[in-house]
Amino acid sequence: MNKNSISASQLFFTILQTQIGIGILGLPYNLFKTAHTDGWISMLISGCIIQVITLFHWGLTHRLPGLTLYQMTSKLLGKWGGNFLNIGYVFYYIIVSSVITVLYVNVLKRWLYHLTPAYVLVFLLVVIALYFAKENVRNIGRFFTIVSVFLIILVLLISNAYKEADVRYLFPIGHSGIQNILLASKEGSISMLGFEAILILAPFVKAKSTMTLKMVMLSNCIVTVLYVYIIIACYLFFSPDEILIVPEPVLYILKATQNSVIERIDLVFITFWIISVITSLIMYVYISSVGMQEIFKKKTHRPFVPIVLIFVTGLSIYFSKTDNLVAALSQATNYLIYVFIFCIPICLLILSWIRKGTVKNEA
Amino acid sequence: MALLIKRRPKRTKSPISLEEKEPKTEIELGTNVEEILKMLEERLDYTSDIGQRWLKFNHERALLVYFVPLMDSIKLNDHVIKPLLIEKEGEIKEVIQAASITPTKDLDEMISLMSRGASVLLIENDPLVYAIDSTKTATREVNQALNEKIIRGSQESFVESLDKNLNLMRQRFLDGSLIVRYIEVGSISRTRVAVLYLKNIANVEICNTIINRIQQIEVDGVDSGSIIEEALEDSPLSPFPQLLNTERPDRVMGNLLEGRMAVLTNGNSSALIAPVNFFSFYQSPEDYNTRALYGSFFRLLRIFSFFVAMSLPAIYIATISFHYELIPLDLVFTVKGSLENVPFPPIVEAFIMVLILELLKEASLRLPSSIAQTIGVVGGLVIGTAIVEASLVSNMMIIVIALTAVSSFVVPSNEMSTTLRILSFPMMIGAAVFGYLGIVFVLVLIVMHLVILESITMPYLIPLAPFRFSGLKDVFIRMHQIYLNEKPANAKPQKRKRQKAIRNWDSNE
Numbered sequence: 014m015n016k017n018s019i020s021a022s023q024l025f026f027t028i029l030q031t032q033i034g035i036g037i038l039g040l041p042y043n044l045f046k047t048a049h050t051d052g053w054i055s056m057l058i059s060g061c062i063i064q065v066i067t068l069f070h071w072g073l074t075h076r077l078p079g080l081t082l083y084q085m086t087s088k089l090l091g092k093w094g095g096n097f098l099n100i101g102y103v104f105y106y107i108i109v110s111s112v113i114t115v116l117y118v119n120v121l122k123r124w125l126y127h128l129t130p131a132y133v134l135v136f137l138l139v140v141i142a143l144y145f146a147k148e149n150v151r152n153i154g155r156f157f158t159i160v161s162v163f164l165i166i167l168v169l170l171i172s173n174a175y176k177e178a179d180v181r182y183l184f185p186i187g188h189s190g191i192q193n194i195l196l197a198s199k200e201g202s203i204s205m206l207g208f209e210a211i212l213i214l215a216p217f218v219k220a221k222s223t224m225t226l227k228m229v230m231l232s233n234c235i236v237t238v239l240y241v242y243i244i245i246a247c248y249l250f251f252s253p254d255e256i257l258i259v260p261e262p263v264l265y266i267l268k269a270t271q272n273s274v275i276e277r278i279d280l281v282f283i284t285f286w287i288i289s290v291i292t293s294l295i296m297y298v299y300i301s302s303v304g305m306q307e308i309f310k311k312k313t314h315r316p317f318v319p320i321v322l323i324f325v326t327g328l329s330i331y332f333s334k335t336d337n338l339v340a341a342l343s344q345a346t347n348y349l350i351y352v353f354i355f356c357i358p359i360c361l362l363i364l365s366w367i368r369k370g371t372v373k374n375e376a
Numbered sequence: 377m378a379l380l381i382k383r384r385p386k387r388t389k390s391p392i393s394l395e396e397k398e399p400k401t402e403i404e405l406g407t408n409v410e411e412i413l414k415m416l417e418e419r420l421d422y423t424s425d426i427g428q429r430w431l432k433f434n435h436e437r438a439l440l441v442y443f444v445p446l447m448d449s450i451k452l453n454d455h456v457i458k459p460l461l462i463e464k465e466g467e468i469k470e471v472i473q474a475a476s477i478t479p480t481k482d483l484d485e486m487i488s489l490m491s492r493g494a495s496v497l498l499i500e501n502d503p504l505v506y507a508i509d510s511t512k513t514a515t516r517e518v519n520q521a522l523n524e525k526i527i528r529g530s531q532e533s534f535v536e537s538l539d540k541n542l543n544l545m546r547q548r549f550l551d552g553s554l555i556v557r558y559i560e561v562g563s564i565s566r567t568r569v570a571v572l573y574l575k576n577i578a579n580v581e582i583c584n585t586i587i588n589r590i591q592q593i594e595v596d597g598v599d600s601g602s603i604i605e606e607a608l609e610d611s612p613l614s615p616f617p618q619l620l621n622t623e624r625p626d627r628v629m630g631n632l633l634e635g636r637m638a639v640l641t642n643g644n645s646s647a648l649i650a651p652v653n654f655f656s657f658y659q660s661p662e663d664y665n666t667r668a669l670y671g672s673f674f675r676l677l678r679i680f681s682f683f684v685a686m687s688l689p690a691i692y693i694a695t696i697s698f699h700y701e702l703i704p705l706d707l708v709f710t711v712k713g714s715l716e717n718v719p720f721p722p723i724v725e726a727f728i729m730v731l732i733l734e735l736l737k738e739a740s741l742r743l744p745s746s747i748a749q750t751i752g753v754v755g756g757l758v759i760g761t762a763i764v765e766a767s768l769v770s771n772m773m774i775i776v777i778a779l780t781a782v783s784s785f786v787v788p789s790n791e792m793s794t795t796l797r798i799l800s801f802p803m804m805i806g807a808a809v810f811g812y813l814g815i816v817f818v819l820v821l822i823v824m825h826l827v828i829l830e831s832i833t834m835p836y837l838i839p840l841a842p843f844r845f846s847g848l849k850d851v852f853i854r855m856h857q858i859y860l861n862e863k864p865a866n867a868k869p870q871k872r873k874r875q876k877a878i879r880n881w882d883s884n885e
Contacts, residue, residue, distance in 0.1 A: 141820055
């Protein structure tokens with residue numbers, strides 16, 4: 014029996030935890046900026062877009078079974094082309110890891126630690142990632158599964174918002190226009206990233222290829238539903254004028270709700286949210302170091318975790334200096350996402366169709 | 377931090393089997409009794425406790441040698457010497473009425489048998505010597521379990537004698553599925569270690585791993601229980617115990633039935649159970665001896681106590697030093713009032729109190745119970761009251777630390793309770809440095825460590841990670857016996873089914 018494998022349900026939770034991260038705290042606000050109170054429709058559309066892209070990614074793993082993304086590139090593009098692309102991916106994932114770190118540190122600084130230097134907070138995240146990203150897929154899957162309990166707590170906490178909801182805020186539905194709704198769905202799609210981990214995880218899944226697809230799609234569905242639930246909660250809780258002044262509406266909802274034992278539940282929430290952030294971070298650091306392992310042809314990815322994290326630490330500390338830099342980094346990452354998540358996998362899939370004869374197809 | 381250290385030291389040494397360990401040099405015994413005796417005495421450096429008795433058998437001179445302190449004089453007289461004197465000739469094995477007679481040619485084996493309580497019969501012109509069991513080992517009687525007291529159910533506890541302990545275990549499995557494997561550990565002490573498992577239930581692979589790990593121990597002697605435990609552990613640097621220690625035969629029985637293995641050592645009155653999971657340490661035989669509802673209630677209480685013991689001081693420190701806004705206003709006044717005159721930061725206060733508590737515990741632990749009460753009064757009442765009046769520690773902190781201590785003692789396993797109290801230190805430091813974020817930070821590291829941790833190659837946090845829904849029936853609560861149809865997956869038993877019917881009459885009527 015292969016010791017390093019995960020079950021289908023573990024894959025589901027792994028993808029789910031990778032997808033849910035720092036993005037949700039500000040997502041309702043970001044969608045609102047373009048799509049107004051129709052942001053939830055954009056989110057649904059994003060969900061559909063992501064499902065389609067997931068199909069492409071899955072198609073790739075289905076056509077080249079037993080291979081990770083990094084092995085696929087070498088197989089399809091040859092040694093040099095593959096390595097070139099792999100280096101690109103490694104750096105892409107390093108940057109994504111840094112973005113996650115920077116955004117969370119940013120929120121922490123604004124909500125809790127006004128005076129703490131950013132590098133201390135970066136260090137905290139990096140230490141946890143260092144401890145766990147060196148583990149194999151099996152342990153990562155197990156950990157991601159048990160911490161999913163916190164999502165239930167999140168849903169329950171957010172449900173407070175529905176007590177003071179005003180349904181009229183949502184109407185008229187669709188007043189911001191189809192164009193704006195579609196534009197906002199771009200933002201929504203980015204918040205759902207994480208499903209691409211399937212390209213790395215697929216060979217480790219101890220289930221049929223179609224089952225893998227089902228699990229990833231299920232994860233996409235759950236994330237979409239969860240996000241729509243949170244977005245609607247925010248739009249119903251705050252009036253359209255209010256939302257514009259609360260960049261992290263999820264936290265403001267928690268802050269506003271009263272509780273007889275804990276008065277500021279948002280502060281507790283923000284610290285526990287580190288778990289969701291850290292799961293995404295761990296996954297990306299893992300993927301990145303697996304890439305390095307593939308480039309340097311080593312047996313394990315363990316020695317590369319510290320190297321990846323040194324890059325992440327450096328980038329995070331530099332970019333968390335001012336809000337402008339944070340915004341610039343997020344913007345740059347958005348462009349990279351189009352290239353690395355949307356374009357390249359689709360190109361690879363097309364390439365694998367063209368070179369049909371050389372690759373074997375099995376279910 | 378121990379958590380960050382690599383968890384498994386790599387073994388470079390290739391595994392070797394027991395036979396190859398020391399090249400056995402057989403020292404051939406001659407046929408001359410006096411020569412043998414001389415060899416023996418020289419070998420044993422003329423030790424004073426050797427006893428001799430000259431006899432005549434088959435018209436040849438015969439000699440009985442033995443270690444005097446090990447002899448049961450009745451056995452020796454009635455079953456060995458008397459028949460020899462009466463019969464005078466015949467086959468040794470027919471004449472002597474002892475349960476076991478072992479013929480040997482080897483001096484070392486002869487000494488080893490003598491050390492185990494055999495008297496050795498040497499006969500002139502006979503190439504073999506005969507080791508006749510006539511032992512009386514000093515041991516205490518089976519008593520009440522002292523460290524794991526329970527209210528209902530069996531009160532028996534293991535003793536130091538392996539044979540007596542195995543006796544207690546054998547009584548409990550009458551169909552013969554209890555298998556015992558002896559392994560000798562220690563080149564000087566030659567301590568007998570017994571690995572117990574149930575045939576057709578225990579997982580063979582895990583069983584072999586345990587036996588293999590014990591066989592590879594190369595030590596002089598097994599003088600403490602921890603040698604076996606530390607040899608078996610997967611992660612020696614982990615703060616969490618990976619084997620369950622128990623002195624209760626009924627607990628061992630329950631675990632054997634679930635497919636686990638038990639390791640009993642001669643001279644040690646507690647058994648080791650492996651592989652275990654985290655929740656094994658929160659299960660008490662009491663849960664199964666009382667009704668399911670009560671068992672579940674106390675189980676939940678213990679799980680709650682786990683969080684209190686580990687994080688209550690940390691939460692308190694974080695709240696009063698970072699997050700005042702978190703607690704309701706009225707409570708802020710109460711807390712602030714008690715803190716008014718205390719000169720130290722909360723973390724120092726907490727450390728003072730925890731230290732005092734550990735001191736008191738350690739001081740009263742080894743004292744006779746009559747003096748220990750005095751420690752309780754002096755420690756609990758005098759120091760407790762005086763320290764608050766002297767404004768060294770606040771009232772609130774005393775409450776917090778006392779609650780923590782009480783919660784940590786709720787854990788049925790002493791090892792786990794100590795682990796909890798030790799882990800509360802990093803939590804407190806985390807809380808003092810980063811507030812709640814620090815607590816969550818340390819908690820996340822601990823959970824990650826638990827996910828990685830293994831007990832004899834089996835996951836430690838099962839059934840939470842990997843998640844097994846059916847396993848939850850006997851974790852946070854103890855479901856009614858009629859629902860516990862399957863053994864827990866933790867030990868990978870060969871058969872998952874545990875029972876067919878408990879309340880068959882229910883459906884038949």
